[in-house]
Amino acid sequence: MAQTPGALYFSHMRDGPLIRIRLPGGRVRADQLRVVAALAQRFGNGRIDLTNLANLQVRGLRRVRPAALKAALGGAGLLPRAVWADRFRNIQGDPLAGLAGDELIDAGPVIDALDKALQGAPVLEACHNKFSYVVDGGGCSNIAALPHDVGLVAQESARGIRFRLYMAGVPTSFCAAPDHAPAMAVAAAKMALSFPDRKDTPLMTFLKRVAYRPQGGGSRVLARGALALAGAQENRIRRLIRHIPLEAMTARLAGYLDAPFERLEVKMGQERKLTPSIGALAQKGSDLMLCGFGVPLGRLDAGRLTAIVRLADEYGKGELRLSPWHVVFIPHVEAQRVQELRQVAGALGFIIDETFLHIDVSACSGAGGCRGAKLATPDHALAIMQAFAAHGDSRRFAPLSVHVSGCPKGCAHRGRSDILALEREDASGYYVYEHSAALAPQKHSRVEGTISAKDLPQVIRELAEKQRAQSEP
Ligand code: SF4
CATH class of the missing domain: 3.30.413.10 (Sulfite Reductase Hemoprotein, domain 1)
Known part of the structure; x- marks a missing residue:
């Protein structure tokens, strides 16, 4: 089976090596996309995928040297500071964060802080490559409805906006202020490492408990060494929750939290449903608009990506948002230019109506x-x-x-x-x-x-x- 790709980790596919560039929250700049298009053109087969998690994949990279790849991506700010963390930064955010008028809080800074916090926790390298996070500022996209292991969902409380911790889509009573929410998500991931997989032997169960307990010295190191020899671990909360009660996990969680948190009663509301958007939307606090157009099947090539970049420069301010529903948004578009932008995007083969x-x-x-x-x-x-x-x-x-x-x-x-x-x-x-x-x-x-x-x-x-x-x- 092909290994999970990263920006510097190749997956070998039939059309050649593939890399995945993670873009937490789908936020990206035109100059960064220009670098991606150039990489695909120069070293690959020109194909680029926009994935279901709003990341980009560059395909058919048969001609690239790792050093050149690292220099190009690093120079464009498309690599994490901690390169080891690259394949573990699976952070979903609302592409409309900070732009749509209906959100409780702009989740962008929390996404950035979570990305930084993950890179500061090397123990999380033991997490499954697909362990994922979602940060929802309470906007209309309901991004927390996407499958995730750890979710942070904004809500109003008597003391201001708090992010509630979700595990595998289930709300817990753990809440934290925006500044402390990323630490709560990291604590949940560490806690998950300490639980056994369904098929683990008693010895493995014991080793995991020791290796990933919140405190401890030499015994933790020894246990982690033994687990490393045993191979990959299955610690996705989405899987754990099938055989470990949520209460057992939350009971253990408190021991992992080293930032202030609160316990707020869970009020069961309506089930969250992802609500994707497309087309022209009013932008918060200005007369400007946000324009989204669909990329059929998420399939791009260097030429089409370059075309998108030009649109973002010409009609917006060189800023883009990629969504998990294959819609690319260009913010900061003057209202009187929206129609023209829609026509140009449509002529380029992007889908601009709700069919998508x-x-x-x-x-x-x-x-x-x-x-x-x-x-x-x-x-x-x-x-x-x-x-x-x-x-x-x-x-x-x-x-x-x-x-x-x-x-x-x-x-x-x-x-x-x-x-x-x-x-x-x-x-x-x-x-x-x-x-x-x-x-x-x-x-x-x-x-x-x-x-x-x-x-x-x-x-x-x-x-x-x-x-x-x-x-x-
Ligand atoms: S043909 Fe399609 S479904 Fe079958 S193995 Fe290949 S990618 Fe998978």
Whole structure:
């Protein structure tokens, strides 16, 4: 299995080495993106992915020397100060933080402080590479609804704004002022290290408890050494919570907290639901606007990334926000220029209407990126997305999920989709299923015959129409 990539850690894919540049909170500057585009052009195959976690991946880097990569990324401020921490800075934030009018607090400074705090806690290198954090300033995006291990969610309290600690999406009674919230998140990650995985032996359980207890001398060092020899650890709170009660974790947490915190009663409210946005939004405290446009499937190349950078320079102030829903936002746009910006972005192939948010079309790497496929699944998914966009009536079908998979592994989407297109073994086209997952397609719901790549958008639209009609009362 390919290792989790980082800015200086390559994952070896079919189209060559890939790096992942983490951008906590999705905040990035035009000059930084120019460096990324130049890297992709000069050393890679020109392809860049905008990921589901608002990071960037540069693909096909067959010609790069690590020293040149480090110099380029470091010079652009795209590397953490502590390079070891790079693969552990999985911090999600609202791309609208500090810009949208409805938030309780601008979460940007808390995201920065958390990033710094993680880099100051080398023990967290033992965390699983996918251990993730989310910081939510209380804005309308509801970013805390994204899957996470540790969440910090702003709320009002009698003493001012407090960040409440969430674990695997569940609110705890632990709260802290904005200045102390990052320390609370770090404490939760350290605490998680001290718990055993479901399949750990009693010896492993004991070693973890000793190795990651809050205080201790030589015994901690010895236990950590033994665990390092034993290999990777599974300490994602998302997994732990399946076999360790939340109360057991919070009972242990207090011992790890070395910053002031409060215990505030948890009031169960409505379930949080991610609310993505696109298009022109009013910007807080000014007459300026924030413009978001969709990048279909998150697929970019050096040329398109450079085009985005130009737009950010020309219409905004060279600042951008990348979102986990594949929308790129350009802030600080004068209201009278919004329409022109939308037209230019649309002409460049970016999607500027709500279709993008209503129809969830995904694809695995396909023939270009994986040996398991012979068809260009992302291109075919893109054609589906464009077919819906061309009709401009996506709201009628929402929500609708469509997945195009090169084989039954379903790497890019393991769950069920409303419509699934699965490449045939002989690559002559697709089998199309309804309400299926690639791993276990529902044979009885298969559309008759083989659907060619050319006919796929039309067939899928017809199925969507049928499903919509069936769902009507
Ligand atoms: S689903 Fe199959 S073809 Fe697609 S990326 Fe995974 S292994 Fe490759």
